[in-house]
Amino acid sequence: MAVTAHLRNRGVETLIAGKPMEFWKRMPPGMHLKSSYSSITISDPERRYTQQRYAAASGRPAEEPVPLAFLLGYAEWFQRHNTPDILALYARHVASDGAGYRVTLEDGQEIKTSKVVIATGVAHFARYPDYTRGLPPELVTHVQDHADFSPWSGKRVAVIGSGESALESAALLHEAGAEVEIIARGPVIWIDRRLANERTRRIFYPPSDVGPAGVAWLVHYPGFFRLLPESARVRIDQRCVRASGAPWLRPRVDGVVRVTERTEIQRAEQRGDRLWLTLSDGATRELDHLFLGTGYAPDVGKLTFLDERLHQRIASNNGYTVLNEWFESSVPGLFFTGAIAGYNFGPICRFIAGTGATARQISHRVAMS
Numbered sequence: 001m002a003v004t005a006h007l008r009n010r011g012v013e014t015l016i017a018g019k020p021m022e023f024w025k026r027m028p029p030g031m032h033l034k035s036s037y038s039s040i041t042i043s044d045p046e047r048r049y050t051q052q053r054y055a056a057a058s059g060r061p062a063e064e065p066v067p068l069a070f071l072l073g074y075a076e077w078f079q080r081h082n083t084p085d086i087l088a089l090y091a092r093h094v095a096s097d098g099a100g101y102r103v104t105l106e107d108g109q110e111i112k113t114s115k116v117v118i119a120t121g122v123a124h125f126a127r128y129p130d131y132t133r134g135l136p137p138e139l140v141t142h143v144q145d146h147a148d149f150s151p152w153s154g155k156r157v158a159v160i161g162s163g164e165s166a167l168e169s170a171a172l173l174h175e176a177g178a179e180v181e182i183i184a185r186g187p188v189i190w191i192d193r194r195l196a197n198e199r200t201r202r203i204f205y206p207p208s209d210v211g212p213a214g215v216a217w218l219v220h221y222p223g224f225f226r227l228l229p230e231s232a233r234v235r236i237d238q239r240c241v242r243a244s245g246a247p248w249l250r251p252r253v254d255g256v257v258r259v260t261e262r263t264e265i266q267r268a269e270q271r272g273d274r275l276w277l278t279l280s281d282g283a284t285r286e287l288d289h290l291f292l293g294t295g296y297a298p299d300v301g302k303l304t305f306l307d308e309r310l311h312q313r314i315a316s317n318n319g320y321t322v323l324n325e326w327f328e329s330s331v332p333g334l335f336f337t338g339a340i341a342g343y344n345f346g347p348i349c350r351f352i353a354g355t356g357a358t359a360r361q362i363s364h365r366v367a368m369s
Contacts, residue, residue: 001016001020001042001075001078001079001082001083002042002043002044002355002356002358002359003117003119003337003355003358003359003362003363004016004082004083005043005044005045005049005082005083005359006043006044006045006359006360006362006363007359007362007363007366007367008082009044009045009046009363010363010364010366010367011367012363012366012367015087015111015113016083016085016086016087017086017087017089017090017091017103017105017111018086018087018088018089018090018091018119018120019086019088019090020075020079020083020086021072021075021076021079022123023121023122023123023144024068024071024072024075025072026144026145026147027068027144027147028068028146028147028148028149028169028172029068029069029147030068030172031067031068031168031172032065032066032067032068032168032246032248032249033065033066033067033068033071034065034164034246035066035209035351035352035353036064036066036209037051037062037063037064037066038207038209039207039208039209039210039351039352039353040066040071040074040352040353041352041353041356042074042075042078042352042355043355043356043358043359043360044078044082048081049077049078049081049082051074054073054074054077054078057077058073058077060073064248065246065248065249087105089105089106089107089109090105090106090305091103091104091105091106091305092104092105092106092305093305093307094116094118094305094306094307094310095307095309095310096307096309096310096313096331096334097112099114100112100113100114100115100333101113101114101115101116101333101334103116114333115333115334115335115366115369116333116334116335117335117336117337117362118303118306118334118335118336118337118340119336119337119338120303120338121338121339122296122298122338122339122350123144124302124303125296125297125298125299125302125339125340126142126144126292126294126296127292127294127295127296127297128142128292128294129160129265129292129294131265131266131267131268132268132290132292135268135270135275136270138273138289139270139273139274139275139287139289139290140268140275140289140290140292141289141290141291141292142291142292142294143159143165143166143169143291143292143293144165146169146291149169149172149173149176149178150176150177152173152176152177152178152288152289153176153177153178154177154178154179155178155179155288155289156178156179156286156287156288157173157178157179157180157181157287157288157289157290157291158180158181158182158183158277158285158287158290158291159173159180159181159182159183159291159293160183160184160265160290160291160292160293160294161182161184161243161292161293161294161295162182162184162185162186162187162188162189162243162244162245162261162293163243163244163245163293163295164244164245164246164249165293165295166182166184166243166291166293166294167182167188167245167249167253167293168245168249169291169293170182170253170257170291170293171249171252171253171256171257173291174252174256174257175252180257180258181257181258181259181260181285182253182257182258182259182260183260183263183265183277183279183285184243184259184260184261184262184263185262185263185264186243186261186262187261187262188245188253188254188259188261189242189243189244189245190244190245190246190247190250190254191244191245191246191247192247193205193213193247204216205217206220207220207353208220208348208351208353208354209353210240210347210348210350210351210353211236211239211240211347212239212240215236215239215240216240218236218346219236219240219346219347219348220348220353221357222345222346222348222349222354222357222358223325223345223357223361225345225346225348226325226344226345226346233343233344233346236346236347237342237346237347240346240347241347241350243295260279263279263280263281264279264280265277265278265279265280266278266279266280268290274286274287274288275287275288275289275290277290296339297319298319298320298339298340298342299319300314300316300319300320300321300336300340301316301319310331310334313330313331314329314330314331314334315329315330317343318343319340320340320341320342320343320344321336321340321341321343322343322344323335323336323341323343323344323345325361326361326362326364326365327341327345327358327361327362327365328362328365333369335362335365337349337358337362338350338354341358345357345358
């Protein structure tokens with residue numbers, strides 16, 4: 001939506017095919033954002049549609065943690081004013097025809113265009129550990145598949161992972177009446193931003209608020225981040241997106257939900273309608289369901305709607321697309337946004353705060369070409 005708003009402001013005819021915010025709409029309605037209130041503005045060229053203006057227009061006060069309902073209401077308001085004519089159909093095939101691109105939608109209609117921007121989010125990239133291979137969805141699912149945890153009331157379940165989605169899913173499962181255990185291969189880390197008080201917050205943290213104190217300013221400027229040596233980019237990215245939980249979530253998990261740290265699952269097997277786990281410490285668990293809060297691993301190869309010949313031409317590094325300063329891939333006219341752009345532009349691409357730099361760069365390149 002941000003890229004389209006910037007392109008149209010430059011007079012570029014643009015069509016969105018897809019279902020913006022679908023990933024967020026599938027989340028449990030009681031969820032909250034790990035991102036701060038200051039970092040959730042979707043970029044538009046003249047900053048007419050910030051989250052502050054939505055709060056004023058809707059009469060909804062600013063609050064942290066930010067409720068998911070606030071973000072969805074804000075996104076709908078932004079869409080209504082900037083991109084009301086979205087074609088709510090998936091692209092099933094994107095191919096190059098020599099002169100440009102041919103996009104085939106799920107209803108069979110075909111669109112010819114000179115440029116394509118891939119802005120598909122992270123849903124394609126859900127991480128499934130090897131031990132889950134062959135297990136049915138009745139026993140193992142990713143946390144992104146659930147908007148309601150009430151069916152597991154009274155059931156024994158485990159959540160794998162120690163990031164925000166794993167920890168908040170565990171809290172919601174517990175609050176829905178499930179018997180929950182978190183199993184994490186490392187320690188559970190709770191964010192402690194002692195420098196983020198009213199007096200010093202903007203010294204150590206920019207409005208984008210991605211990453212630890214000081215480092216967050218490097219991440220805030222993706223154009224600068226791109227110029228850093230690859231080894232530095234990788235280290236900073238790993239530090240900024242390491243698994244951790246927001247401080248406001250801690251009282252709902254710490255001392256409330258059973259947590260087994262520094263433990264891995266060695267084997268998972270189905271026995272009737274139950275799941276048996278063998279852990280790295282030799283212990284076993286018998287479960288009704290296993291929830292994977294194992295995050296996302298961007299991999300351009302998982303975007304199956306891209307034609308195979310396009311895949312062969314797209315330069316990548318460890319699954320991430322390799323992009324120039326305009327977010328353009330090695331295939332001219334094919335752009336990528338979001339987490340998959342993180343190799344060059346860093347962790348801010350994974351967040352709403354990254355929409356400004358992305359939209360400005362892409363719209364400038366398209367308008368000038």
